[in-house]
Amino acid sequence: MIGLLRRDLALAIRAGGGFGLGLAFFLIVVTLVPFGVGPDTAILGRIAPGILWLGALLACLLSLDRILALDWEDGSLDLLATAPIPLEGVVVMKAAAHWLTTGLPLVLAAPALGVLMNLPGPGYGWLTLSLALGTPALSVIGAFGAALTVGLKRGGLLLSLLVLPLYVPTLIFGAEVARRGAEGLVIGAALPLLAGISLACIALMPFAAAAAIRVNLR
Amino acid sequence: MIGLLRRDLALAIRAGGGFGLGLAFFLIVVTLVPFGVGPDTAILGRIAPGILWLGALLACLLSLDRILALDWEDGSLDLLATAPIPLEGVVVMKAAAHWLTTGLPLVLAAPALGVLMNLPGPGYGWLTLSLALGTPALSVIGAFGAALTVGLKRGGLLLSLLVLPLYVPTLIFGAEVARRGAEGLVIGAALPLLAGISLACIALMPFAAAAAIRVNLR
Amino acid sequence: MSSMWEYANPKRFMQLSGTVLPWVSGLAALCLIVGLYWGFFLTPDDFRQGSTVKIIYLHVPSALMAINAWIMMLVTSLVWLIRRHHVSALAARAAAPVGATFTVIALATGAIWGQPMWGTWWVWDPRLTSFLILFLFYLGYIALWEAVEDPDTAADLTSVLCLVGSVFALMSRYAVLFWNQGLHQGATLSLDKEENISDVFYFPLLVSIAGFVLLFVALVLLRTRTEIRARRLRALIARERMA
Amino acid sequence: MLTVTGLACARGGLPILENVSFALAAGDSLVLRGPNGIGKTTLLRVLAGLQPPVAGEIDCAPDMIAYAGHVDGIKSMLSVTENLRFWARVFGMREIAPALASFDLEALADRLAGTLSAGQKRRLGLARLMVTGRPIWMLDEPTVSLDSASTALFAAAVRRHCAGGGAALMATHIDLGLSAETLDLTPYRAVLSAPSADGFDEAFL
Amino acid sequence: MLTVTGLACARGGLPILENVSFALAAGDSLVLRGPNGIGKTTLLRVLAGLQPPVAGEIDCAPDMIAYAGHVDGIKSMLSVTENLRFWARVFGMREIAPALASFDLEALADRLAGTLSAGQKRRLGLARLMVTGRPIWMLDEPTVSLDSASTALFAAAVRRHCAGGGAALMATHIDLGLSAETLDLTPYRAVLSAPSADGFDEAFL
Amino acid sequence: MMPDLGKYATEVLSAYVVSLALIVVLVLISWRQSQVVRARLREVERRRDPDG
Ligand code: HEM
Ligand SMILES: Nc1ncnc2c1ncn2[C@@H]1O[C@H](COP(=O)(O)OP(=O)(O)OP(=O)(O)O)[C@@H](O)[C@H]1O
Ligand SMILES: Nc1ncnc2c1ncn2[C@@H]1O[C@H](COP(=O)(O)OP(=O)(O)OP(=O)(O)O)[C@@H](O)[C@H]1O
Ligand SMILES: [Mg+2]
Ligand SMILES: [Mg+2]
Numbered sequence A, B: 001m002i003g004l005l006r007r008d009l010a011l012a013i014r015a016g017g018g019f020g021l022g023l024a025f026f027l028i029v030v031t032l033v034p035f036g037v038g039p040d041t042a043i044l045g046r047i048a049p050g051i052l053w054l055g056a057l058l059a060c061l062l063s064l065d066r067i068l069a070l071d072w073e074d075g076s077l078d079l080l081a082t083a084p085i086p087l088e089g090v091v092v093m094k095a096a097a098h099w100l101t102t103g104l105p106l107v108l109a110a111p112a113l114g115v116l117m118n119l120p121g122p123g124y125g126w127l128t129l130s131l132a133l134g135t136p137a138l139s140v141i142g143a144f145g146a147a148l149t150v151g152l153k154r155g156g157l158l159l160s161l162l163v164l165p166l167y168v169p170t171l172i173f174g175a176e177v178a179r180r181g182a183e184g185l186v187i188g189a190a191l192p193l194l195a196g197i198s199l200a201c202i203a204l205m206p207f208a209a210a211a212a213i214r215v216n217l218r
Numbered sequence C: 001m002s003s004m005w006e007y008a009n010p011k012r013f014m015q016l017s018g019t020v021l022p023w024v025s026g027l028a029a030l031c032l033i034v035g036l037y038w039g040f041f042l043t044p045d046d047f048r049q050g051s052t053v054k055i056i057y058l059h060v061p062s063a064l065m066a067i068n069a070w071i072m073m074l075v076t077s078l079v080w081l082i083r084r085h086h087v088s089a090l091a092a093r094a095a096a097p098v099g100a101t102f103t104v105i106a107l108a109t110g111a112i113w114g115q116p117m118w119g120t121w122w123v124w125d126p127r128l129t130s131f132l133i134l135f136l137f138y139l140g141y142i143a144l145w146e147a148v149e150d151p152d153t154a155a156d157l158t159s160v161l162c163l164v165g166s167v168f169a170l171m172s173r174y175a176v177l178f179w180n181q182g183l184h185q186g187a188t189l190s191l192d193k194e195e196n197i198s199d200v201f202y203f204p205l206l207v208s209i210a211g212f213v214l215l216f217v218a219l220v221l222l223r224t225r226t227e228i229r230a231r232r233l234r235a236l237i238a239r240e241r242m243a
Numbered sequence D, E: 001m002l003t004v005t006g007l008a009c010a011r012g013g014l015p016i017l018e019n020v021s022f023a024l025a026a027g028d029s030l031v032l033r034g035p036n037g038i039g040k041t042t043l044l045r046v047l048a049g050l051q052p053p054v055a056g057e058i059d060c061a062p063d064m065i066a067y068a069g070h071v072d073g074i075k076s077m078l079s080v081t082e083n084l085r086f087w088a089r090v091f092g093m094r095e096i097a098p099a100l101a102s103f104d105l106e107a108l109a110d111r112l113a114g115t116l117s118a119g120q121k122r123r124l125g126l127a128r129l130m131v132t133g134r135p136i137w138m139l140d141e142p143t144v145s146l147d148s149a150s151t152a153l154f155a156a157a158v159r160r161h162c163a164g165g166g167a168a169l170m171a172t173h174i175d176l177g178l179s180a181e182t183l184d185l186t187p188y189r190a191v192l193s194a195p196s197a198d199g200f201d202e203a204f205l
Numbered sequence F: 001m002m003p004d005l006g007k008y009a010t011e012v013l014s015a016y017v018v019s020l021a022l023i024v025v026l027v028l029i030s031w032r033q034s035q036v037v038r039a040r041l042r043e044v045e046r047r048r049d050p051d052g
Helices: A002-014 A017-038 A041-062 A065-073 A075-081 A087-116 A123-149 A156-184 A190-217 B002-016 B018-037 B041-062 B069-073 B076-081 B085-114 B123-149 B157-184 B190-217 C004-008 C010-042 C053-082 C086-118 C124-148 C153-180 C198-243 D040-047 D080-090 D097-102 D118-130 D148-163 E040-047 E080-092 E097-102 E118-130 E148-163 F006-048
Strands: D002-011 D014-023 D029-032 D053-057 D063-068 D137-141 D167-171 D181-184 E002-011 E014-024 E030-034 E055-059 E067-070 E134-139 E167-171 E179-185
Touching: A002 A087, A002 D080, A017 A041, A017 A087, A017 B041, A017 B157, A017 C124, A041 A087, A041 B018, A041 B041, A041 E179, A065 A075, A065 A123, A075 A087, A075 A190, A075 D063, A123 A156, A123 A190, A123 B190, A156 A190, A156 B018, B002 B085, B018 B041, B018 B085, B018 F006, B041 B123, B069 B076, B069 C198, B076 B085, B076 B190, B076 E067, B085 B190, B123 B157, B123 B190, B123 C124, B123 C153, B123 F006, B157 B190, B157 C124, B157 C153, B190 C153, B190 E014, C004 C198, C010 C086, C053 C086, C053 C124, C053 C153, C053 C198, C053 F006, C086 C124, C086 C198, C086 F006, C124 C153, C124 D097, C124 E097, C198 E014, D002 D040, D002 E067, D014 D040, D029 D040, D040 D063, D040 D137, D040 D167, D053 D137, D063 D118, D080 D097, D080 D118, D080 E080, D097 D118, D097 D148, D118 D137, D118 D148, D118 E080, D137 E040, D148 D167, E002 E040, E014 E040, E014 E055, E030 E040, E040 E067, E040 E134, E040 E167, E067 E118, E080 E097, E080 E118, E097 E118, E097 E148, E118 E134, E118 E148, E148 E167
Parallel strands: D029 D167, D029 D181, D063 D137, D137 D167, E030 E167, E030 E179, E067 E134, E134 E167
Antiparallel strands: D002 D014, D002 D053, E002 E014, E002 E055
16 A cells, blocks of 8 residues: 555656645645735735635645546556455545645645735744645545546546535635634634544545445446 | 537537536635635625636636547547648637637626625626636637647646646736726726737637647657 | 857757856856855945845846846747757756746845835735746746656747747736836836946945856756756667667 | 356446356466457456446455456556556565566566557556466456567466466457467347336336 | 658657658558567658658658547547547548448447447547548558457458558558558668767757 | 844845855755766766777
């Protein structure tokens, strides 16, 4: 299974800088927001936590279809399904590779982008923490979505459509933690709830995803 | 060439509702924003034109890699390149199909979503107009990006990275028109500039895109 | 014999750059040390900006070179597209990370300067914004080079991207100006302007700019030599495998 | 090793093969034949456990089968060695040298798999079977794009595998030069029973 | 119709074939042979104009060639008829019935192409050639996955095409039962001249 | 020796440190790459042509 993780990381890096690209997309989204919204720093500061969370979410989303689609196309998934490792393990490893190449860099880069968005001072720590807790859930949920849509020739759009509603709770609590942090309020229940969602997703989603893959291979 | 357009439209519709999906993504992004940003209506109204434009842009972006990648994978692009229609024409038709399935529905749906975002009254007409003028440029620029990255197995991310900075002028002028419209200001030069960018892109980009495809097929 | 294109031949280029490189590097180091030392230690504080003027010796040269590096890439890309000299394409590839680094330096020093001057690290000022966009173009350009396997294909695609990108970078510049009138300094270095910055700051700045230019040239020469060698290495290995 | 009795398979909701029975013992190799569209691919996928059978029994531990389909599961951005080593790890094996040698891939070992020609890719796909360490090979048109020398390599590899106590089940249209039994699937084509006149039974059939 | 003189082609920056010369007249069919990786696919792509030659001349109007590569350009979400009709429109033709008939596709005409078996897909890919209306067919391993009956259909289609004044150039490893000339590419493998010792000439070779 | 930077010392110093660090890193990376590629090329050429 570690072999699978290593291969996926190698592929992500070799196939054009897996690490860099998610990050670059995040940077771009954050850059584009002021063009849309206007350069007023007060407003930008207000919406910064939410937009940073949304940007992270979209950066994750955009790379989701790589989780399984390539393996499906070249037949690797058929072969993995008949290999001596459980499909659940395959899903976990693929989600982990996705998180390492997309989620983790976002967590590390978020403070720098916070500067661009005039995030208020106390927000930086909370933003990073909330992303660190929340992005694993995004990757696992995304793996489930990828499993549902694997084999359908429809580009990422259907996948996004399925996955985005599932992202809503994570987004709400994550952005809430970041916003309260930025405004200096008490964080409250949002943080444990966010952590809880992540843990539950990591524990349960792989089974759903593996079941979906089995159905799709049929 | 019309045959190509018709085929692409048929494929978009059959392969999982091309029309619906871009729209649905737009809808979801726009609904997620209040979760991220918080439900304050005054702020939402302020940022509405910008967010709607950004949502449209991202919805376009997400479906870009379908413009050429599928045709590359199954060999159709090789065959189209040896067919008696010029590659430039192929690019135009593919961009047109993309616009019809993604840009046009967004234009039509934008007013409805404006309501969700508390877009101020006078903004609706201008938002629709700016999207109608701007989204064709998004599709053509996207086709160029797709041509650059066709044949690279790297999912949509590299494509986004290349295309998003190219979207900046269109986004700025488009959002500017929408914002000024919403705030009841004079629109001024932004509108003709937006139209000019769209026209220039439509006139010139297909040549660059066709050149990139030729290089990639080599 | 006298054609400048001769140096576009890799062999001639390797010879020439081999002899020139040590001199350029030495001169670059000299100018940088002199310029930055002069600027940092020997200039007075500005009456308005205090000691922060000293940042100008890093900020302005790096900003200038960040733009000029892109222009150089544009020219070499055109040469590659028109005359198909490999050295030209490889020089563009070699220059991109250097330009990107200069862009980062300009952004970082500007941001650090902004904190005391404007009270914020970052504002969406046109000059700053266009620089951020330039940085994005660098990123995309470098990513495309890395992503394409075949070197000639990569050269062609990145050249096309560079051309199209330049046009869009210009358009973005105007769009951004239209969108927001900013806080940033106007051009104070132009020769025909009345209120040029005073000579105390001016001369060390010039030396420092010369240092950055030479540093750029030296780095591009060095990296182009590496790229050429890597190309040959690739060809030789492929050939070994075929045999 | 593998015993199939009364197997029926469906594809796209329609039954296509019925009542297939055969047995494969250690050392056997069996060639599936039949016209295009008879259901060879479907049968192999059912046997490999990728798809449930409609009826009948497959008597075989699922971890004995190494399946190779129409596409090869090759990553074009990894080198030939890396591709093989990955599959070896997944199947808990170590050695990839014999696989490289059997399919004459040593010269290509460091090439990115994406730069191989069609036949070279297929050789790599077949070499993967040798690093699974599993006794039953199930191959769907293994010799597609192979030239005669490579086909001979493949036949030799199958012969060695069977001699070593393995078994092979292959669907193919061409002659492999193996002394294998053949099973023609034509007689097993499913006959659609007339749907029950009053409609609507459990499987809509 | 097609005359090739002294052609050299490269792949991945390396020359692989040199000095290939042949001519194809109306009514001719020529089979390219050679071991895996010799460069058949590359040669066909060069001739079809998808890739520039390194040296040599190709004397042929580019709009005379219909190319069919390793993959078929079939859209799985369109039916067989829709796929064919699309290509017919692109090439300015009308009739698709003869193409369907020649490759025995009538029974499958309304099926989505994605639900065809490997051989059925390939038949559809070959049927596409007939709706291009172009005189020179260039085929890269056309009979992959075809059973013997379909191979015979294909051979008959080629024979009819050549009898009607067309020509065909095919790369294949198996015997098609056509009375075609063959061109073995093995002797044309490019010999790499020793690279200049001090390196760095224009092409880095 | 050290000029008095007044209340902006951190800003000025950090600007210099960041810029010089970036420049040094870039120079080092370029230099290392050049050495690595040069060594590998030399090795391949020797392998190809042992006496030359
Ligand atoms: C992240 C923030 C900043 C960026 C990206 C930035 C970028 C630039 C650029 C692109 C130039 C133009 C070089 C040229 O075209 O000649 C420049 C020049 C200059 N900048 Fe900044 N800048 C930033 C912040 C600042 C700040 C905060 C100050 C001081 C208050 C400042 C002062 C100057 C000065 C004095 C020049 C020289 C103007 C001239 O002579 O043309 N910059 N900067
Ligand atoms: N989704 C589907 N709906 C209906 N029929 C289908 C579907 N998918 C496949 N089929 C049919 O099932 C049959 C069996 O296909 P299969 O791929 O198993 O054939 P095969 O024997 O492998 O043929 P080949 O030699 O061409 O590879 C074919 O007739 C095919 O047309
Ligand atoms: N990017 C590349 N870099 C180096 N060599 C390559 C590259 N792509 C292909 N080749 C080599 O070029 C040669 C020609 O490949 P080509 O696909 O033309 O062979 P082919 O004759 O069609 O073989 P097959 O019968 O297996 O289809 C092969 O040896 C292949 O390994
Ligand atoms: Mg089959
Ligand atoms: Mg081939």
